[in-house]
Amino acid sequence: xxxxTRALHTLLLVLDLFGTFVFALSGAxxxxxxxxxxxxxxxxxxxxxxxxxxxxxxxxxxxxxAAIEDxxxxxxxxxxxxxxxxxxxxxxxxxxxxxxxxxxxxxxFAVAGAQKALAYDLPPGMAALLGMLTGIGGGMLRDVLxxxxxxxxxxxxxxxxxxxGAGVVVVGDMLHMPPTATTLTGAGLCxxxxxxxxxxxxxxxxxxxxxADRHS
Amino acid sequence: xxxxTRALHTLLLVLDLFGTFVFALSGAxxxxxxxxxxxxxxxxxxxxxxxxxxxxxxxxxxxxxAAIEDxxxxxxxxxxxxxxxxxxxxxxxxxxxxxxxxxxxxxxFAVAGAQKALAYDLPPGMAALLGMLTGIGGGMLRDVLxxxxxxxxxxxxxxxxxxxGAGVVVVGDMLHMPPTATTLTGAGLCxxxxxxxxxxxxxxxxxxxxxADRHS
Amino acid sequence: xxxxTRALHTLLLVLDLFGTFVFALSGAxxxxxxxxxxxxxxxxxxxxxxxxxxxxxxxxxxxxxAAIEDxxxxxxxxxxxxxxxxxxxxxxxxxxxxxxxxxxxxxxFAVAGAQKALAYDLPPGMAALLGMLTGIGGGMLRDVLxxxxxxxxxxxxxxxxxxxGAGVVVVGDMLHMPPTATTLTGAGLCxxxxxxxxxxxxxxxxxxxxxADRHS
Numbered sequence: 001x002x003x004x005t006r007a008l009h010t011l012l013l014v015l016d017l018f019g020t021f022v023f024a025l026s027g028a029x030x031x032x033x034x035x036x037x038x039x040x041x042x043x044x045x046x047x048x049x050x051x052x053x054x055x056x057x058x059x060x061x062x063x064x065x066a067a068i069e070d071x072x073x074x075x076x077x078x079x080x081x082x083x084x085x086x087x088x089x090x091x092x093x094x095x096x097x098x099x100x101x102x103x104x105x106x107x108x109f110a111v112a113g114a115q116k117a118l119a120y121d122l123p124p125g126m127a128a129l130l131g132m133l134t135g136i137g138g139g140m141l142r143d144v145l146x147x148x149x150x151x152x153x154x155x156x157x158x159x160x161x162x163x164x165g166a167g168v169v170v171v172g173d174m175l176h177m178p179p180t181a182t183t184l185t186g187a188g189l190c191x192x193x194x195x196x197x198x199x200x201x202x203x204x205x206x207x208x209x210x211x212a213d214r215h216s
Numbered sequence: 217x218x219x220x221t222r223a224l225h226t227l228l229l230v231l232d233l234f235g236t237f238v239f240a241l242s243g244a245x246x247x248x249x250x251x252x253x254x255x256x257x258x259x260x261x262x263x264x265x266x267x268x269x270x271x272x273x274x275x276x277x278x279x280x281x282a283a284i285e286d287x288x289x290x291x292x293x294x295x296x297x298x299x300x301x302x303x304x305x306x307x308x309x310x311x312x313x314x315x316x317x318x319x320x321x322x323x324x325f326a327v328a329g330a331q332k333a334l335a336y337d338l339p340p341g342m343a344a345l346l347g348m349l350t351g352i353g354g355g356m357l358r359d360v361l362x363x364x365x366x367x368x369x370x371x372x373x374x375x376x377x378x379x380x381g382a383g384v385v386v387v388g389d390m391l392h393m394p395p396t397a398t399t400l401t402g403a404g405l406c407x408x409x410x411x412x413x414x415x416x417x418x419x420x421x422x423x424x425x426x427x428a429d430r431h432s
Numbered sequence: 433x434x435x436x437t438r439a440l441h442t443l444l445l446v447l448d449l450f451g452t453f454v455f456a457l458s459g460a461x462x463x464x465x466x467x468x469x470x471x472x473x474x475x476x477x478x479x480x481x482x483x484x485x486x487x488x489x490x491x492x493x494x495x496x497x498a499a500i501e502d503x504x505x506x507x508x509x510x511x512x513x514x515x516x517x518x519x520x521x522x523x524x525x526x527x528x529x530x531x532x533x534x535x536x537x538x539x540x541f542a543v544a545g546a547q548k549a550l551a552y553d554l555p556p557g558m559a560a561l562l563g564m565l566t567g568i569g570g571g572m573l574r575d576v577l578x579x580x581x582x583x584x585x586x587x588x589x590x591x592x593x594x595x596x597g598a599g600v601v602v603v604g605d606m607l608h609m610p611p612t613a614t615t616l617t618g619a620g621l622c623x624x625x626x627x628x629x630x631x632x633x634x635x636x637x638x639x640x641x642x643x644a645d646r647h648s
Contacts, residue, residue: 037420040369061495064276125503153472172261204469207517253636256585279493301639
């Protein structure tokens with residue numbers, strides 16, 4: 001598929017499962033806060049961790065999607081869901097490490113998603129966007145399922161960090177640079193941007209219509 | 217595809233259309249209650265009856281999905297939608313038989329969904345989950361479309377009944393048991409569990425965060 | 433794929449991009465009204481303009497979908513999003529030309545969607561419905577993403593106009609009529625119906641349950 005060493009491949013799998021775990025935690029936390037039952041918590045765990053990758057795989061025609069074919073993604077998501085269900089207070093208290101882990105998960109998903117899209121011969125711009133989608137899609141479905149407007153559509157710099165990281169991978173591929181280097185650079189850029197956005201409250205501008213009813 | 221006699225195949229089609237009909241009724245009832253127009257009622261009928269199977273087919277790469285390629289599913293959904301639109305009060309009054317029919321539809325969809333996933337060589341655990349998804353996916357989209365949190369994420373034992381039924385089919389397949397027997401057993405188990413859940417109010421536990429604002 | 437002259441093909445692409453642009457405007461306007469940030473505005477622009485076609489392509493197995501493979505759809509959507517973000521008041525003021533453009537976009541998407549479904553050998557009834565879905569799917573996702581019930585499920589004659597236009601294309605195909613003629617007739621019928629619906633407030637009937645709580 002793509003020219004990476006076997007060691008990098010294994011490392012990427014481990015990182016991918018780590019990203020799956022932290023994203024699943026974010027889904028489970030939302031589910032518990034909304035008073036869903038155990039099944040609802042597990043569904044939101046899986047949705048938050050895997051909907052981005054599944055959507056990417058459907059769009060590029062890679063069926064069945066990796067998160068459906070490989071039980072480890074589901075297993076890791078369930079683990080995160082159960083942990084949150086039975087230890088909500090403990091997980092909730094770790095807000096700061098959670099935010100950093102989430103930024104790391106975003107970085108991993110964005111670069112891995114862009115690589116997979118490139119491997120399926122998507123054009124560069126779309127590969128970058130599919131990398132971003134891999135990072136943000138799970139959180140979007142999580143929010144839609146509890147009837148919220150997806151946080152990523154109005155939160156701090158989140159999707160843009162993912163897009164920047166995925167973009168590095170894509171540009172590196174166009175310039176035939178070694179994938180290991182561009183993957184690390186892309187992930188580092190995404191993580192760094194997201195970290196700064198959390199730390200300094202960076203956000204994208206919001207258009208405020210002069211007089212319109214914003215909630216109609 | 218799968219080793220069933222032709223008679224069983226025909227029986228399964230009839231049962232599948234029956235399940236489609238009762239699920240479509242559930243979608244139409246929600247649509248009428250929310251004041252949607254005739255088109256909205258028909259859309260929710262089709263979504264509630266077919267979104268689970270369509271999502272399963274997309275995930276396993278079986279395109280076009282059966283509910284898109286075979287007009288009978290659409291036809292039966294439309295029939296249920298029109299009936300509900302013009303005879304809402306009559307349908308609404310049959311709450312008890314409706315609940316039993318819905319449980320039967322859930323059982324049928326769960327075992328049929330698991331069988332189809334097995335026929336497409338999905339791993340056993342995932343086949344069971346796709347069977348469950350076939351049963352609950354339609355109701356989830358129905359609720360998302362009217363901006364509700366899907367009932368299955370916080371209602372009585374519903375998804376778990378579907379998962380149990382689908383699981384029987386999958387385990388039977390692993391043990392090379394005759395599909396007719398495992399299909400009937402799985403459907404019976406799902407229906408029985410769902411019936412008991414309705415009758416005795418069985419539910420999954422809900423995690424209640426100690427102090428968090430549950431609606432933010 | 434389908435028997436059209438090359439000139440018609442080019443014309444259809446231009447029209448398709450026009451439809452993409454006006455649908456993207458509708459998504460961007462909703463996003464600005466809801467106070468989404470710049471990224472949210474761009475996401476809703478793309479969702480409103482392309483989700484219908486993407487869903488159609490996933491359902492017929494045409495992956496990657498055209499709107500993912502061809503950067504021009506994304507480019508045109510982004511353009512509409514940026515324009516709305518920076519010139520909201522100007523766009524908002526053009527309500528009347530916008531409604532007409534939207535009707536034109538609907539007509540174009542409906543006939544083009546039906547043609548593509550026919551080219552992928554979908555049965556006629558489903559090809560007509562997929563044409564309709566191409567026209568209304570984007571608006572539905574747009575509304576779901578901001579946690580609204582899709583307007584098309586309870587608004588004036590909108591989906592029915594799309595279905596009528598798509599139906600003309602499908603019936604023409606069954607009768608082996610020249611596609612140019614049926615395309616123009618179908619698009620004209622859809623646009624005309626939609627125009628009349630706006631002008632005279634034509635709507636589908638709404639079933640009002642005698643006593644039920646319509647908002648529970």
